[in-house]
Amino acid sequence: MDIYQLLRSYLGSTLRQRALRSPWTYRLLKQAVAAQKRHYPWQAAHRLLLNTIDQAAAAFLQKGPVIWHNVFFPTEVLYGLGTVPFAPEAAAVVATGLGIAERALQRAEGDWVSSEACSFHRLAHGCDREGYFPPPGAVVCSSHLCDTAPQSLAATAAYHGVPFYLLDVPHQQDDTALEYVARQLKSITFSLVETLNLAWDEDRFQAALVNSNAARERLLAINRLRQQRPACIRGEEAHSFIYLMLAGFGAATSVEVYGELLTELAQRYRDQRRAVPEEKARLVWLHLRPYYPNAIFQILEQEAGAVVVCEEMNYVYWEPLDPERPFYSLAHKVLSHHGLGPITRRIEAILAMVDAYQAGGVIHFAHWGCRQSTAGLRMLQDALRERGIPFLNLEGDCVDQSKYAPGAVRTRLEGFLEMLL
Amino acid sequence: MSLTAGVDIGSLTTKAVVVRDGRLVGAAVLKSGVDSAEIARKALQEALEQAGFKEDSLDGIVATGYGRIRVPFAQRRVTEITCHARGIYHLWPDIRTVIDIGGQDSKVILLDDGGKVRDFVMNEKCAAGTGRFLEVMASALEVPVKDMGTLSQQASQGASISSMCTVFAESEVVSLVAEGRPVAEIIKGLHNAIAQRVVAMAQRAGWEEPVAMTGGVAKNPGVVKSLEEYLGTSIRIPPDPQIIGALGAALLASG
Numbered sequence: 001m002d003i004y005q006l007l008r009s010y011l012g013s014t015l016r017q018r019a020l021r022s023p024w025t026y027r028l029l030k031q032a033v034a035a036q037k038r039h040y041p042w043q044a045a046h047r048l049l050l051n052t053i054d055q056a057a058a059a060f061l062q063k064g065p066v067i068w069h070n071v072f073f074p075t076e077v078l079y080g081l082g083t084v085p086f087a088p089e090a091a092a093v094v095a096t097g098l099g100i101a102e103r104a105l106q107r108a109e110g111d112w113v114s115s116e117a118c119s120f121h122r123l124a125h126g127c128d129r130e131g132y133f134p135p136p137g138a139v140v141c142s143s144h145l146c147d148t149a150p151q152s153l154a155a156t157a158a159y160h161g162v163p164f165y166l167l168d169v170p171h172q173q174d175d176t177a178l179e180y181v182a183r184q185l186k187s188i189t190f191s192l193v194e195t196l197n198l199a200w201d202e203d204r205f206q207a208a209l210v211n212s213n214a215a216r217e218r219l220l221a222i223n224r225l226r227q228q229r230p231a232c233i234r235g236e237e238a239h240s241f242i243y244l245m246l247a248g249f250g251a252a253t254s255v256e257v258y259g260e261l262l263t264e265l266a267q268r269y270r271d272q273r274r275a276v277p278e279e280k281a282r283l284v285w286l287h288l289r290p291y292y293p294n295a296i297f298q299i300l301e302q303e304a305g306a307v308v309v310c311e312e313m314n315y316v317y318w319e320p321l322d323p324e325r326p327f328y329s330l331a332h333k334v335l336s337h338h339g340l341g342p343i344t345r346r347i348e349a350i351l352a353m354v355d356a357y358q359a360g361g362v363i364h365f366a367h368w369g370c371r372q373s374t375a376g377l378r379m380l381q382d383a384l385r386e387r388g389i390p391f392l393n394l395e396g397d398c399v400d401q402s403k404y405a406p407g408a409v410r411t412r413l414e415g416f417l418e419m420l421l
Numbered sequence: 422m423s424l425t426a427g428v429d430i431g432s433l434t435t436k437a438v439v440v441r442d443g444r445l446v447g448a449a450v451l452k453s454g455v456d457s458a459e460i461a462r463k464a465l466q467e468a469l470e471q472a473g474f475k476e477d478s479l480d481g482i483v484a485t486g487y488g489r490i491r492v493p494f495a496q497r498r499v500t501e502i503t504c505h506a507r508g509i510y511h512l513w514p515d516i517r518t519v520i521d522i523g524g525q526d527s528k529v530i531l532l533d534d535g536g537k538v539r540d541f542v543m544n545e546k547c548a549a550g551t552g553r554f555l556e557v558m559a560s561a562l563e564v565p566v567k568d569m570g571t572l573s574q575q576a577s578q579g580a581s582i583s584s585m586c587t588v589f590a591e592s593e594v595v596s597l598v599a600e601g602r603p604v605a606e607i608i609k610g611l612h613n614a615i616a617q618r619v620v621a622m623a624q625r626a627g628w629e630e631p632v633a634m635t636g637g638v639a640k641n642p643g644v645v646k647s648l649e650e651y652l653g654t655s656i657r658i659p660p661d662p663q664i665i666g667a668l669g670a671a672l673l674a675s676g
Contacts, residue, residue: 378625381540381627382627385540385627390540391540395545407487408543410490411487411500411501411502412543414499415500415502415503415538415541418499418500418502418503418538419537419538419539419540419541
């Protein structure tokens with residue numbers, strides 16, 4: 001039984017509202033996934049999927065106050081409050097995998113959502129209005145990097161008639177900016193407590209930061225392993241864990257998943273169990289990837305032996321948090337993102353990745369409507385060219401399959417590989 | 422003796438070239454069809470006939486172009502990016518930028534001094550500014566595509582074409598004809614529109630002189646002139662720009 005086909009047929013029908021709000025859906029799903037445990041090449045990925053099902057169940061069954069957030073808002077706050085975080089952008093990825101994206105995108109178009117906007121947000125809008133998402137009790141959003149998120153999520157909060165909290169993040173990283181962001185984080189936290197009638201538990205809040213630090217340590221260790229040659233995990237596989245970076249920091253379950261991944265990966269390095277039979281090139285991958293069926297990683301990694309050894313989205317850009325000073329350290333984390341501020345910060349970070357991972361090439365996936373990632377590409381290209389590092393800007397869309405042209409993508413990838421190899 | 426062949430299966434035409442000891446000895450250009458493998462074989466046979474050889478004399482065949490994966494008799498498949506670079510490098514090793522405008526795509530390819538591809542930029546999901554664009558406009562203007570180049574040179578200025586979408590540009594062209602704008606000026610305007618688009622691609626790539634142009638559209642002197650004006654440099658055109666990809670493929674087949 002293909003559980004994804006079963007889900008698609010379930011969700012595509014008028015029963016979807018009932019299906020998503022039935023505990024049986026999640027019980028059956030977990031059982032089906034659990035039964036396939038031995039088919040997963042990475043047990044950490046299996047655990048991640050089970051945890052994600054639990055999180056989805058908590059959100060759809062309203063096991064706690066559901067708070068929508070964009071992927072750059074520090075989720076330590078939400079886990080620390082004991083709420084159920086829900087990331088519509090990440091859920092859009094799941095919608096793509098479940099084959100309901102086309103209908104949801106049509107709904108967004110019908111609602112006058114600009115087709116030039118980021119497809120993650122267009123899709124999230126459509127999924128929400130089609131009844132695929134759990135209603136929020138509140139919406140939180142940070143202003144940095146993604147310029148579509150504040151508009152999109154503010155509109156969603158208004159649609160649902162719930163409070164919207166914006167974390168206004170400046171471009172500077174000085175003490176004034178730190179103070180400003182920290183004050184807002186504290187204000188948002190206690191506003192949520194009051195508005196949603198939450199029980200403030202300082203221990204639980206600090207525990208979220210402790211969890212975040214533990215997850216960070218494990219991810220750093222994973223990334224250090226991946227700097228070795230040859231690679232023992234393909235980029236396509238490592239990409240699955242980006243979800244934790246975007247929606248999982250602060251949760252104890254994220255620590256478990258990273259811990260399991262670290263154990264498995266370390267063993268593979270000890271056993272020298274290569275990711276591909278012959279590693280011909282090592283690549284850094286910038287931004288995200290298409291989440292519908294596509295041949296990109298097959299062409300790169302399996303056909304050509306060009307392994308993605310580092311994903312920008314898995315890069316640890318912040319210092320450990322201080323549970324005694326949660327808002328300041330979280331503000332520091334937010335302001336530390338290399339994508340914030342002058343493009344030189346991002347360029348320096350990417351060059352450091354190239355050096356640390358001994359990469360011979362860089363691929364940027366230019367997701368449709370993502371201005372924060374694509375705007376500075378000329379300067380990035382020039383910086384990489386100065387270092388003699390081949391660079392490919394691959395235009396496409398992470399969730400809208402109508403924008404995927406298999407032949408054109410293959411030509412660009414193979415042309416790049418011919419430059420590289 | 423080394424005898425190799427290159428087959429370039431494009432969206433509008435399929436080209437084959439036979440090379441003996443690095444010298445072009447046979448070439449053919451056919452209209453592409455539904456059965457890429459059959460057309461590729463026919464083109465190869467024609468080129469071999471011209472060269473005076475049979476297929477079993479070949480030491481290697483490389484396929485290129487979008488249809489390259491559908492050529493079962495090729496030993497290797499190489500992208501048209503690399504093949505166009507190799508083909509031009511064979512003719513002019515000093516060229517640093519190749520502009521290739523084909524039936525449905527356009528590309529700017531940068532070469533290093535060894536003829537290796539340094540970088541490339543391609544048009545994204547839109548055939549505006551390609552051979553197909555010109556075909557649609559030629560039909561709207563009721564002039565043969567092959568005459569567009571000479572006709573445009575009769576105009577001292579080009580009409581402004583604001584739309585880059587082929588469909589909307591066609592609509593604009595029809596309006597300009599209805600207004601009584603001379604056909605030569607409309608065509609020059611279309612050539613300018615293509616040139617602006619391609620020059621933007623060239624700037625993204627970081628183009629350098631000297632520049633050469635390949636692909637069927639390079640046979641249009643009007644487009645070449647517009648490109649030269651917008652780039653501010655002269656552009657070299659090979660004797661048969663349409664077969665450069667196949668030539669590069671044949672050269673790559675010899676190692």
